[in-house]
Amino acid sequence: MVDFEVVDLPETDHLEAGDTAPDFTRPLVTDEYWEDTALSELTDEGPVLLVFFTMDGAFPATYMWNEIRDRKWGSEEADDLTVVGLSISDPYAHKQLIEERGIDYRLFSDPQNGVADEYGIVNDLDGMAGVSEPRPAVFLLDEDRTVEYGWVAEEWPDFPDYDEVENAIADR
Template sequence: MPEFDVVALEPTDHVEPGDEAPDFTRPLVTDEYWEDRALADLVDGRTILVFTPMIGSFVAKYAWDELAERGWDDREERVVGVTASTPYAVSTFLDDNDFPFEIFADPANGVAETYGLDHELDGMTGISEPRPAFVAVGADRAVDAVWVASEWPEFPDYDELEKRFGLA
C-alpha cells in the first residue's frame, strides 16, 4: 500500500488538440545555464511540453527517469519541461540526475494556470503546482495531443502515451 492517499483532482479546462498553445517567457534551464526564452521562439518543430510538479517531488523524478530511459532526448521532437520551481532548483536537479533535458522554471506556476493545468496543494493556501501533463505542440503552435492527470499522483501508461503522441 502506498504511504499517501490517491486523490481525485477537480476537472480542469485545459488546452485541447486544435487550440493554439499559449505563448510564455520563462527561464529555460539546463544543468549548465538558464536564460529567458519564449515558447514561440523555441518551437521550430514539434515540441512536447512535460508539466511536472515541483522538481524535487517523486512524481517529477519518476517522470524524467522514465523519459530518459525511453530515450525521449533522442527523438525528432523537442522535449521541454515546465515546473513550479526556481531556476536554481531545476539546474541542480538536472545536474544531479544527469538529465539531458531543458525545463522551464515557473515558480509562480503561471504557465500551468494559462494552460489550465494547475492545482492547489492541499493545506497550502495560495500554493499551486502543475498537475502531471503532456502537451504536444506543432511548429505552428497548434496543440495536437494532450494527456492530463485526473488523480494525484497519476502517471500515464507510457506505451499508450507514445502511441497517442505518435512516438511509437
C-alpha cells in the same frame, strides 16, 4: 510502503487536441545556465513535447523524468522532437534535478504558476495556502503550437500512459 492517498482532482478546462497552446517566456534551465526563452522559439524549430510536472524533489517528478530519460524521447537518435519540462521550481532547483537525475532536457521555471493557469492545469496544494503547482500534463505541439496530443492528470498522483505518448510522437 509509500504513505500517500490517491486523490481525485477537480475537473479543469484544459487544452485539448486542436487548441493552440499559449506562448510564454520563462527561464529555460540547462545543467550549465538559464536564459529567458519563449515557447514559440522552440516550436519555430520543430515539434515540442511540453511536460508539466510537480515541483522538483517530489517523487512524481523523479518518476516522470526517469521514464522520459530512459525512453530517450527527443534524443538525436530517437527523433526530431524537442522535449522540455515546466514546473514551479526555481532555476537552482531545476539545475540540481538535471544533475541528480542525469537528464539531458531543459526545464522552464515558473514559480508563480502562471503558465499552468493559462493551460488550465493549476493544482492547489492541500495544506499550503496560496501555493499551487501544475498538475502533471503532457502536450505534443506542432510548429504552430497546435496541440496534437494532450494528457492531463485526473488524480494525484497520476502519470501519463508513456506508451500512448510514445505512439503520439511516432504518429506525427
